Amino acid sequence: MTTRRIYLDYNASTPVDPAVSAMMKPFLTDHYGNPSSGHWASTGAKTAVETARSPVAAVLGCHNDEIVFTSGGSEANNLALKGVVFKLREEGDHIVTTSIEHPAILEPLRFLSRLGVRVTFLPVDAMGRVDPDDLRAALSPRTMLISIMHANNEVGTIQPIEECARIAREHGILFHTDAAQSVGKIPTDVNRLGVDLLSLAGHKLYAPKGVGALFIRRGISLEPLIHGAGHESGRRASTESALLAVGLGKACELARDLEAMDFVRALRDHFWVELQKRFGNSIALNGHPMHRLPNTLNVSFVGRIGAEIFGSKSDGCRDRRGYGCCPI
Numbered sequence: 001m002t003t004r005r006i007y008l009d010y011n012a013s014t015p016v017d018p019a020v021s022a023m024m025k026p027f028l029t030d031h032y033g034n035p036s037s038g039h040w041a042s043t044g045a046k047t048a049v050e051t052a053r054s055p056v057a058a059v060l061g062c063h064n065d066e067i068v069f070t071s072g073g074s075e076a077n078n079l080a081l082k083g084v085v086f087k088l089r090e091e092g093d094h095i096v097t098t099s100i101e102h103p104a105i106l107e108p109l110r111f112l113s114r115l116g117v118r119v120t121f122l123p124v125d126a127m128g129r130v131d132p133d134d135l136r137a138a139l140s141p142r143t144m145l146i147s148i149m150h151a152n153n154e155v156g157t158i159q160p161i162e163e164c165a166r167i168a169r170e171h172g173i174l175f176h177t178d179a180a181q182s183v184g185k186i187p188t189d190v191n192r193l194g195v196d197l198l199s200l201a202g203h204k205l206y207a208p209k210g211v212g213a214l215f216i217r218r219g220i221s222l223e224p225l226i227h228g229a230g231h232e233s234g235r236r237a238s239t240e241s242a243l244l245a246v247g248l249g250k251a252c253e254l255a256r257d258l259e260a261m262d263f264v265r266a267l268r269d270h271f272w273v274e275l276q277k278r279f280g281n282s283i284a285l286n287g288h289p290m291h292r293l294p295n296t297l298n299v300s301f302v303g304r305i306g307a308e309i310f311g312s313k314s315d316g317c318r319d320r321r322g323y324g325c326c327p328i
């Protein structure tokens with residue numbers, strides 16, 4: 001049996017868009033100067049980093065000086081969570097989040113709880129949505145931060161961020177959202193969402209791995225995770241990579257066009273219809289039928305675990321490296 005491989009897991013990672021790699025290429029060879037230097041060799045790199053900040057800010061509807069380049073979504077999340085706690089430790093010791101966050105939120109919170117921070121994990125309903133009333137009930141005068149993901153990486157459920165952020169604002173509490181999965185798929189305007197901090201990850205939106213960004217609303221000051229020279233306006237030390245900034249900038253420029261997502265949604269829905277035709281009641285849709293990322297289809301094969309379906313010898317085949325291929 002021959003197997004044609006189709007890569008569908010764009011929530012795990014995306015390929016680098018050819019337009020992104022074309023923009024990046026000259027920065028591997030030509031613009032090698034340190035963006036922080038004050039001479040001719042730095043000019044190209046410095047200009048490129050600052051130019052690249054604009055499309056990142058544009059996809060979030062914020063100011064350029066509200067964007068800090070990071071090494072990815074995990075670092076952006078760590079900077080948001082630890083940066084708030086270390087900066088505002090006198091003002092609170094409680095964080096509210098959800099039980100379905102990515103490990104890039106759960107693990108820094110586990111670390112912070114070892115330092116004495118109390119963390120409340122809100123439950124979600126059967127479709128993966130948090131109830132804003134549960135959020136309201138969880139708040140205390142010691143709550144310093146709420147962190148709720150914009151869209152879930154597994155089932156794609158989109159959270160009621162506007163409503164949750166409004167509750168945070170009413171109580172004078174900072175609000176962070178992990179938007180690693182939503183940027184480029186659904187609108188992510190920080191002012192519409194009403195968030196103070198937002199993380200994004202380049203490799204989820206056709207930029208390379210190893211680059212991301214944190215939106216930090218003007219007026220909010222975080223303790224840096226990486227202390228050193230004054231890069232990124234003193235918010236993240238380490239010589240900026242013009243190569244990666246340019247890649248993220250181009251990817252964010254492309255990500256502003258959400259029209260392509262209509263086609264992706266149509267393909268996803270077609271796939272779901274075909275699966276239902278073939279498997280009937282033996283499959284079930286996970287996540288929210290409406291409030292869901294347009295690219296995400298997560299199904300359960302009733303009574304069977306994923307590994308069985310993915311790697312079953314009886315149903316499928318194995319490639320040269322022994323990975324199973326499901327012949328759906």
Ligand SMILES: Cc1ncc(COP(=O)(O)O)c(C=O)c1O
Pocket residue numbers: 011012071072073074075077102104149151152153178180181201202203210211212
């Ligand atoms: C929701 C979410 N947050 C954060 C991350 C981490 O991003 P990165 O791999 O860029 O560190 C991921 C990656 O899978 C993710 O899905």
